[in-house]
Amino acid sequence: MTDRKKAENVTQTDAITVRGLEKSYGSVKVINGISLSVKPGEKVVVCGPSGSGKSTFIRCICGLETRSAGDIRVAGHDLALDCSNIRDFGGDVGMVFQHFNLFPHLTALQNLMLAPRLVRGQKREQIRKSAMEMLERVGIAERAQYYPNQLSGGQQQRVAIARALCMQPKVMLFDEPTSALDPETVGEVLEVMSTLARDGMTMIVVTHEMGFARSVADRVILLDEGRIVEENTPEAFFEHPEHERTREFLKKIVHE
Amino acid sequence: MSYDLFMASIPVILEGFRLTVIITLAAFLLGQVAALPLALAAASRHRVVAWPAQFYIFFVRGSPVLVQLFIIYYGLGGLEAVRDSILWPILKEPVGCAILAVGLNSAAYVGALLRGAITQIPPGQSEAARILGLGRWQTLTRVVLPQAYRDVLPVLGNEITLVMKASSLASAVTVIEMTGAARVMVSRTFAPFEAFTVAGLFYLGLALIFAWVFRFVERRSAIPGLSNRES
Numbered sequence: 001m002t003d004r005k006k007a008e009n010v011t012q013t014d015a016i017t018v019r020g021l022e023k024s025y026g027s028v029k030v031i032n033g034i035s036l037s038v039k040p041g042e043k044v045v046v047c048g049p050s051g052s053g054k055s056t057f058i059r060c061i062c063g064l065e066t067r068s069a070g071d072i073r074v075a076g077h078d079l080a081l082d083c084s085n086i087r088d089f090g091g092d093v094g095m096v097f098q099h100f101n102l103f104p105h106l107t108a109l110q111n112l113m114l115a116p117r118l119v120r121g122q123k124r125e126q127i128r129k130s131a132m133e134m135l136e137r138v139g140i141a142e143r144a145q146y147y148p149n150q151l152s153g154g155q156q157q158r159v160a161i162a163r164a165l166c167m168q169p170k171v172m173l174f175d176e177p178t179s180a181l182d183p184e185t186v187g188e189v190l191e192v193m194s195t196l197a198r199d200g201m202t203m204i205v206v207t208h209e210m211g212f213a214r215s216v217a218d219r220v221i222l223l224d225e226g227r228i229v230e231e232n233t234p235e236a237f238f239e240h241p242e243h244e245r246t247r248e249f250l251k252k253i254v255h256e
Numbered sequence: 257m258s259y260d261l262f263m264a265s266i267p268v269i270l271e272g273f274r275l276t277v278i279i280t281l282a283a284f285l286l287g288q289v290a291a292l293p294l295a296l297a298a299a300s301r302h303r304v305v306a307w308p309a310q311f312y313i314f315f316v317r318g319s320p321v322l323v324q325l326f327i328i329y330y331g332l333g334g335l336e337a338v339r340d341s342i343l344w345p346i347l348k349e350p351v352g353c354a355i356l357a358v359g360l361n362s363a364a365y366v367g368a369l370l371r372g373a374i375t376q377i378p379p380g381q382s383e384a385a386r387i388l389g390l391g392r393w394q395t396l397t398r399v400v401l402p403q404a405y406r407d408v409l410p411v412l413g414n415e416i417t418l419v420m421k422a423s424s425l426a427s428a429v430t431v432i433e434m435t436g437a438a439r440v441m442v443s444r445t446f447a448p449f450e451a452f453t454v455a456g457l458f459y460l461g462l463a464l465i466f467a468w469v470f471r472f473v474e475r476r477s478a479i480p481g482l483s484n485r486e487s
Binding site: 062063064086087089090091093094095097099101102103104105114115118119120146147148149150160163164167 | 378479
């Protein structure tokens with residue numbers, strides 16, 4: 001096999017491929033040409049100051065935000081520019097939101113069961129069983145019959161992670177999953193995410209939790225003004241970053 | 257006030273009670289059925305869809321029900337196209353006209369209400385649903401509407417009472433419902449106080465029943481842990 005063919009093969013099997021992503025709101029460019037490849041099983045942490053476009057970036061990848069230009073391929077699906085084919089993802093792309101976005105009128109268990117039932121059309125008993133297993137996996141099985149508003153923020157976020165996992169996603173995206181949490185519940189969510197990472201899930205995580213980035217990430221990316229400023233291994237990123245902008249950012253984060 | 261006249265009014269007015277209940281329930285039901293597409297259209301991002309719905313809501317809410325009833329009862333019958341249509345059996349009957357007028361009116365109010373509730377559901381709800389693979393229709397029926405209807409339920413209980421009160425306008429187009437029956441009683445006995453008092457009490461009793469029913473439904477459908485989100 002020639003080198004070129006090998007290279008093609010690699011791109012073919014990438015879990016996430018982003019090429020030349022651009023996004024503007026009117027005349028303001030929030031994403032200014034981002035390219036990124038994530039291999040199956042790889043964990044990428046994205047950080048950056050507020051307004052750097054990191055949230056928009058991850059929302060573009062999962063198809064919740066349309067883009068102005070660029071190609072996006074996730075879990076084997078080419079995402080249309082206007083995101084009209086988002087339904088093709090069919091749960092292959094898991095998304096965890098800052099504000100959980102659980103369905104408040106359904107119990108934790110019903111939240112997990114809704115999509116497998118409607119989208120996959122599996123048998124009720126089978127779905128129920130795997131949903132309970134998933135709740136156990138995130139350590140919240142005893143709260144299966146609770147409604148979201150009866151749960152703490154950390155518990156809600158763990159249910160939200162379990163809900164995404166119930167669709168057996170090939171990729172999990174996290175948009176500041178711990179930013180809306182009380183400090184004492186951040187740990188339990190990060191623990192679930194770390195376990196998920198150890199189990200080999202492909203992940204892109206937008207977060208400011210630098211401890212998590214250090215211990216879990218294969219790569220850490222700094223976004224600023226809609227561009228990738230630095231892309232490095234965690235050790236290099238934190239110990240001897242290549243760019244002044246990264247040093248500045250890390251200094252501010254530490255002060256917080 | 258005469259006790260005898262009061263008692264004598266009861267059976268006469270009870271005869272109109274059945275029609276009042278029929279007009280109220282049918283008009284409320286028609287209002288509910290028409291309100292949902294109206295609300296969805298009015299909430300649409302496409303102006304071609306939103307504007308007619310918004311105009312309808314504005315037009316209907318901006319003119320008296322009685323005038324609308326007269327337009328339907330006296331006006332539509334004059335149009336040949338209407339007399340030839342499949343709706344003529346309904347429009348021919350004054351009761352049908354009353355149900356239509358009050359129902360379409362209720363649809364405008366409930367449509368506006370429901371539109372507000374739908375647009376107030378946080379966008380994150382639909383986003384979560386769609387990324388899980390749910391289609392637009394599934395997202396609407398399984399995620400958005402169950403929440404929107406819970407939000408408007410207290411006002412719907414109020415709305416059915418308003419519909420009940422509007423049903424008395426049917427007496428203006430010869431329908432002998434409760435108000436009409438009371439007027440019949442008055443023309444027979446010249447005792448308006450007794451007749452209308454009896455009618456008023458029956459209306460009150462009916463309103464109480466509706467209030468009970470809606471409070472029951474509200475309690476049954478309340479989301480645990482979320483009771484204080486509204487108002």
